[in-house]
Amino acid sequence: MTLSVSENMTPTRSAFGWAALARRAEAVVIPIAALLAGFAVFSLFLMLQGKSPAEFFALVYRAGFGTAFSWENTLSRAAPLLLAALCVALPARLGLVVIGGEGAIVLGGVGAGFAGVLLLGAPAALALPVMVVAAIAIGALWIGAVGALRHYRGVNETIASLLMAYIAIALMNHLVEGPLRDPASLNKPSTAPLDEAFRLGTIPGWDVHWGLAFGVIACVAAWVLIDKTTWGFAARIAGGNVRAAQVQGLPVGKLIVGFTALGGAFAGLAGFFEVAAVHGSANASLASGYGYTGILIAFLARHNPLAIIPVAILLAGFEASSGLVQRRMDLPDATVLVLQGFVFMAILMSETLYGRFKIFAPERWRTA
Amino acid sequence: MDTDLGYWIIPLAIIGGAIRVSTPFLFVSLGEALTERSGRINLGLEGTLVFGAMSGYAVAYLTGSPWLGVLAAALCGALFGLVHGVICSLPRVNDIAIGIAMMILGMGLAFYFGKPFVQPVAPDLPAISFGWWSDIPQVRAALEVNVLFLIGAGLAVLLWWMLRATRVGLTLRVVGDSTDAARAMGLRPALIRTCATAVGGAFAGVGGAYLSLYYPGSWNEGISSGQGLMAVALVIFARWNPLACFGAALLFGGAGALGPVLQSVGVSEGYYLFFAAPYVLTLGVLIATSSPKRAMTGAPGELSITK
Secondary structure, eight states: OOOOOOSOOSOOOOSSSHHHHHHHHHHHHHHHHHHHHHHHHHHHHHHHTTOOHHHHHHHHHIIIIISHHHHHHHHHHHHHHHHHHHHHHHHHTTTOOOOOHHHHHHHHHHHHHHHHHHTTTSOHHHHHHHHHHHHHHHHHHHHHHHHHIIIIIOOOHHHHHHHHHHHHHHHHHHHHHTTTOOTTOOSSOBOOOOOGGGSOOBOTTSSOBTHHHHHHHHHHHHHHHHHHSHHHHHHHHHHHOHHHHHHTTOOHHHHHHHHHHHHHHHHHHHHHHIIIIIISSOBGGGOSSHHHHHHHHHHHTTTOHHHHHHHHHHHHHHHHHHHHHHHHHTOOTTHHHHHHHHHHHHHHHGGGGTTOOGGGOGGGSSOO | OOOOOGGGHHHHHHHHHHHHHHHHHHHHHHHHHHHHHTTOOOTTHHHHHHHHHHHHHHHHHHHSOHHHHHHHHHHHHHHHHHHHHHHHTSTTOOHHHHHHHHHHHHHHHHHHHHGGGSSSOOOOOOEEEOOTTOOOHHHHHHTEEEHHHHHHHHHHHHHHHHHHHSHHHHHHHHHHHOHHHHHHTTOOHHHHHHHHHHHHHHHHHHHHHHHHHTSSOSOOTTSOSSHHHHHHHHHHHTTTOHHHHHHHHHHHHHHHHHHHHHHHTTOOTTHHHHHTHHHHHHHHHHHHHOOSSSOOTTOOTTOGGGO
């Protein structure tokens, strides 16, 4: 379906008023409708098996958002999701579908854990920055390499990043079961536990670790970068049309490598927080699927870093409540994955709806 | 008779392993080659593979017949392909992103419905012994060839011939190379692509059934380790040619067999690194065969990943 060419092709730039509101509303209303459609399909799925969707969503609300404790649980889980979603959203602004953030999380965590072991006994003021830098550098190299392969070798970034995630997990298993293994970790091979001084505490007044604050700051910073700087502007142009960007003389290669590396740095940072604030050492728990949930979050947020914040919290709530839901409703642990699958499908299908509703297109209001 | 073969056991076990491990690669890559030849990419075959493994195992367990399991897996795979195909026919829906979503959905549904089938034991698919001429048990073991492998090999030849010499193949190639040309010929590209994706999904489902019904021969949540995804890369390496897919599947199967083989002869150093061999090989092959400047030879013109 093509848009009818109205007499008024360039939209009037009125800063306020209904027209501006309508134009912005499309990007909010359609994703929310798609989210609800995904929930509806999932509800149908539950009803077909004689389970009550009302009970499901009530339990999710109680365990994810009902009390101060459940909010703390949800927000702690949201921290890595915010950063993992940025690893998808930033390259996406350049038109790249990078889905291997899990690899950067895992190796960033191993890097931070290893740096912590090396610096045992050093002051925390020195050790923590080194651990952060190690995690960020590894993450940036890992996903930046995907961007470089894409630009300089034409390698498909979606497949390459996912393959590299598998390689990263194998590498982590090799390292924590071999060279970096703490002999005292018997059942669960891990690097040596971090010095207590290197463990990150919680945000004062909350039982939520600092990763959340950094995740939110990272999202705001990424929004500023994309929406308010010339770099972000150039990236959006290159994402829209690579050839046009090249003709304009924009450094497309640098943009691609830079944005993928930045996304990888955020994912690596997520790995650092998982090690320093949650697990206390690097082990197989790092590969817990945050990178994959981050893909869904970024697509739901339409790759808008600010929108990632509420979406990540919502999905973190679902993950936080999955244990209770499984026990109370006797559902398998894959239930959350099924829900995520339905929501993901709905949100992608909703792409076809943009530009179809006259109510969101002020320039078409008067044309019959 | 226990012959000491020394280190000769390694290449022998790799050949045997290649035949055993390659079958899922072969089916998924043939399915993906068919889909991509029609101009669409289905990244969701990893999810289809896992769901095929679950449904095949469940049906084989419930009916007692592994072949009914394979049939069920093929039907489920076709259904997944159909969903992918129909959704991608909507305007402005990205086939790569839908594939990622289908991957998550397929795995989620497989784990959801597969939970009761982790414990029970389903009947295995039969194998044919091609090693009768040898007295060496390791040779005999290496040449135990599953029937599905032979079917897959036959299918590769059939698809190659179909794409090359039949009207169906020509139609598929036209649709894959140019939507406009296909429309001018009075063809319906979206419909043909949807059919190609459904058939491709059925192949991937059979590949999954092989995993759960023959090798490794049980159903659990770790049944697939990315074979469905690697097969997508393998198709690029094979230049969308079904015969080359067969060779590439054997190569990848050999790489996948490396870890277990070295473990069996007692090499434990770097055990996990050898498990990364197929991924490293896939990535290396992708890097070696891609080029930023020219379109890849043999690539369907409408394929989004090569544009």
